[in-house]
Amino acid sequence: MTTDHRLIGIAWRLDRLRWVPREVLAELVLRDGLCMWGWADDEPAWHDERLTDQELAATLCSGCPVQDECLELELRTAGLDTVGVWGALSEDNRRALYPHWRQRGERAEDGATP
Numbered sequence: 001m002t003t004d005h006r007l008i009g010i011a012w013r014l015d016r017l018r019w020v021p022r023e024v025l026a027e028l029v030l031r032d033g034l035c036m037w038g039w040a041d042d043e044p045a046w047h048d049e050r051l052t053d054q055e056l057a058a059t060l061c062s063g064c065p066v067q068d069e070c071l072e073l074e075l076r077t078a079g080l081d082t083v084g085v086w087g088a089l090s091e092d093n094r095r096a097l098y099p100h101w102r103q104r105g106e107r108a109e110d111g112a113t114p
Helices: 003-017 022-032 053-061 067-077 091-103
Strands: none
Touching: 003 067, 003 091, 022 067, 053 091, 067 091
C-alpha cells in the first residue's frame, strides 16, 4: 500500500472521533496514554538506542490504547506545526496526513454540530 493510501485510511479511521470535544480527547490521552505513565519509575529499555522518528513513534506508542485519540488531538491542536511523537506517527507522517484528515470534514472545535 502506498503511503498516501495508508494515510487516507488513517484519516478515515479518525472520523469516529470528529465530534469528540478536545477536552475529552486530552483527558483520555492523559489518563490512558502509555507515554504519560509507562516509564514513570524507569527509563525504557530502548532509551539509549538511536532510533529514527518513525521507529521511535512505533516503539513508544506500541500497544497504547489511545493512539487514535492522541493523533486526533495533535492534528487539531498543532496541525501542520506538529512536533514530536504523537499517535504512533512521526512529524513528517503527521504533516503528510494533515491534508487528508482536514479534507474529511469539520471537527467539534470548528463550531459545527453533528
